């Protein structure tokens with residue numbers, strides 16, 4: 001594979017151990033599992049499989065570290081350490097981007113221009129945010145002054161998915177550390193490599209031992225479940241499937257942990273006839289197929305106003321056919337490999353289901369010719385389905401979109417909202433009033449007008465309905481990772 005020669009020169013090992021109390025350690029019972037390269041189906045290395053024992057060790061270390069040098073560190077020094085983590089990620093950008101692409105199957109151009117730089121920026125952003133953070137204060141007439149102080153929540157468990165491994169982990173870790181907490185992270189079992197290196201990076205940046213801990217393993221009956229059930233963990237921030245969120249909520253209820261949830265989505269992309277169709281198609285190709293469609297924010301339900309439906313379809317399908325599917329390290333590749341065997345079969349089963357439900361596949365739907373190895377799938381465009389079809393209602397999380405015509409604003413709003421998800425939506429129109437009117441009625445936490453994935457990290461990020469609980473970003477992250485105490489002084 002192109003890129004791998006260079007990789008061998010600058011990557012020490014693709015095996016992943018836990019990182020507990022500042023040290024890399026294997027599981028006590030020596031258990032490991034294989035990590036598979038989705039692009040070749042070859043074994044990349046082994047991963048230590050943690051369970052109750054390793055979670056206990058990690059939570060114990062994190063608990064002790066809460067009262068150690070981390071607590072005594074001035075906010076000025078803490079900000080410097082957090083900034084330094086971002087600097088070190090940038091220094092190792094090339095290595096981390098290669099590892100991220102090996103682990104996930106995503107194109108290298110994507111991990112090197114989005115995943116890794118954004119991971120670094122997460123630390124830079126929250127370091128700056130902490131420096132500017134003030135406090136709430138109220139004077140109650142001549143009677144009293146109130147002010148609030150923020151304190152860390154304590155030991156926080158961070159549980160993450162495989163689609164944007166380092167980006168999403170750091171999106172949680174940066175504010176969590178800025179707020180003074182200590183952490184036990186459980187990266188996705190399918191993508192453990194960059195998370196493992198993050199331990200070393202944090203140590204090199206000056207994070208005291210025990211503040212950041214990483215335990216690898218699976219969810220049920222494994223490290224994930226052990227973390228969510230642990231009585232000494234104060235909060236869990238989870239990104240993953242809605243179904244997993246329900247299981248974690250039940251486990252966390254026993255010790256009433258604070259929860260933050262970023263869950264699944266089935267996001268509508270609403271295209272009105274007055275929009276600029278060339279711009280729409282350019283962005284819709286990204287919102288449909290970037291990262292193999294494995295982004296929670298991907299717009300998988302495309303609604304097009306009838307006057308431009310045919311023109312949109314014809315242009316969109318033509319452009320979709322041009323997307324090169326293949327080796328993540330080939331610069332021409334636009335769509336890499338899906339994450340793994342199980343997910344690949346799941347996505348294929350939805351394509352099969354689409355046909356059973358009466359849908360018509362206009363392009364894609366199969367493994368590209370001549371590619372026998374790797375979880376590759378041609379980007380897929382499906383028409384002819386209605387709002388009651390499972391393919392239109394359920395999250396597929398792959399390079400598969402459905403396109404449906406609509407005739408009125410009311411109709412498309414009703415269709416867009418006809419789901420138990422509520423993560424994001426895109427609205428395309430040049431009518432200013434309509435943009436505001438429709439945006440105000442779509443049930444989603446994040447709405448873009450005439451764009452997609454444009455992010456300002458100060459804004460609230462998260463979903464409504466079964467797409468999440470709470471918001472991340474700027475002040476919202478601090479609200480989750482801190483406890484507020486109001487102090488009232490009688491005058």
Ligand code: NAD
Nearest residue numbers: 160161162187188218219224225240241244262263264296
């Ligand atoms: P998943 O829920 O299967 O797994 C996520 C993490 O949870 C993994 O680390 C897994 O090991 C762990 N886990 C699984 N069962 C567990 C249990 N019982 N207890 C504790 N931990 C457990 O999700 P996935 O397949 O890795 O990721 C894809 C999903 O993530 C999609 O639904 C996608 O929409 C969602 N996602 C949401 C956002 C967002 O910001 N809203 C971002 C990215 C991905």
